[in-house]
Amino acid sequence: MTSEDYTLADVVALLVESGDKGPRSHRRAGEAPMPSVEILRGIVEDLRCVLFPGYFGPSEITPDTMPYYIGSTLDQLERKLADQINRGYCFVCDATTTERCSDCEKRAKTIAKKFITRLPEIREYLLSDVEAAYIGDPAAKTHGETIFCYPSIRALTNHRIAHELYKLGVDIIPRIIGEMAHSDTGIDIHPGATIGRSFFIDHGTGTVIGETCIIGDNVRVYQGVTLGAKSFPKGEDEMLIKGLPRHPIVEDDVIIYAGATILGRITIGREAVIGGNVWIVRDVPAGAQIVQTRALEQSFEHGAGI
Numbered sequence: 001m002t003s004e005d006y007t008l009a010d011v012v013a014l015l016v017e018s019g020d021k022g023p024r025s026h027r028r029a030g031e032a033p034m035p036s037v038e039i040l041r042g043i044v045e046d047l048r049c050v051l052f053p054g055y056f057g058p059s060e061i062t063p064d065t066m067p068y069y070i071g072s073t074l075d076q077l078e079r080k081l082a083d084q085i086n087r088g089y090c091f092v093c094d095a096t097t098t099e100r101c102s103d104c105e106k107r108a109k110t111i112a113k114k115f116i117t118r119l120p121e122i123r124e125y126l127l128s129d130v131e132a133a134y135i136g137d138p139a140a141k142t143h144g145e146t147i148f149c150y151p152s153i154r155a156l157t158n159h160r161i162a163h164e165l166y167k168l169g170v171d172i173i174p175r176i177i178g179e180m181a182h183s184d185t186g187i188d189i190h191p192g193a194t195i196g197r198s199f200f201i202d203h204g205t206g207t208v209i210g211e212t213c214i215i216g217d218n219v220r221v222y223q224g225v226t227l228g229a230k231s232f233p234k235g236e237d238e239m240l241i242k243g244l245p246r247h248p249i250v251e252d253d254v255i256i257y258a259g260a261t262i263l264g265r266i267t268i269g270r271e272a273v274i275g276g277n278v279w280i281v282r283d284v285p286a287g288a289q290i291v292q293t294r295a296l297e298q299s300f301e302h303g304a305g306i
């Protein structure tokens with residue numbers, strides 16, 4: 001079919017028609033309002049300001065003004081978050097009765113409040129990540145540099161917020177918050193991943209941490225590390241089974257160097273060191289040091305062999 005054979009009306013008709021087939025691309029008027037990426041971005045940035053005041057948000061903040069700033073920011077944020085959580089429920093809900101919707105609204109308010117009470121603990125974890133970045137990277141001159149500049153701290157701030165919402169049963173919003181950090185930093189952490197204290201991802205670009213990963217305390221990884229799934233089992237309906245534990249468990253004090261690919265529900269034992277660019281699909285015992293086989297020495301003439 002060439003462009004001469006089609007009128008605009010044909011194209012419109014096809015787009016209207018096909019949107020209701022298979023996975024629907026259309027949402028209809030009257031369906032619940034969508035979560036807003038823009039408002040969620042504002043909420044996450046406000047949370048960054050509250051978690052690290054002075055670094056983000058107004059820099060002229062003083063010890064005197066801080067309580068008012070934090071209090072007022074959180075007061076407004078809680079309402080905006082409750083609305084977005086409700087929209088998240090609506091996003092996955094196929095109920096049309098107002099009865100269920102009003103229940104979701106009430107539930108969203110309760111969850112937003114609960115989330116706010118978890119912020120001191122989230123900050124405690126983030127400060128341990130800041131310390132890990134500072135002591136783990138000779139290039140970090142101050143703790144503040146890691147808070148303000150490091151992709152690891154940016155991604156982990158989003159992750160620790162998203163993970164808390166995930167644990168509270170919030171739909172879709174945690175995923176949006178995780179994907180914001182993915183776009184900003186190149187670090188892709190699924191909100192379901194459980195990450196202990198003092199975690200540091202140096203450089204970070206291209207690092208992927210899957211949904212069911214469990215990472216202990218004091219773990220350091222570098223850019224391009226994949227903590228992924230090995231296989232995708234199907235159910236009787238031939239569809240992939242969702243939610244199975246399928247990503248690695250990384251115990252305390254492990255270091256994983258750049259480009260390592262670690263797949264499946266395997267355990268990397270405590271204090272193990274995984275060298276760069278290795279492929280691992282079996283358990284690694286505690287304290288082991290894993291390296292790839294020695295690179296071959298070879299001569300290249302006119303690009304041969306490359």
Ligand SMILES: CC(=O)OC[C@H](N)C(=O)O
Pocket residue numbers: 208209210211227228229230246247
């Ligand atoms: C990180 C990873 O393994 O991704 C593969 C797939 N998205 C999954 O969650 O299983």
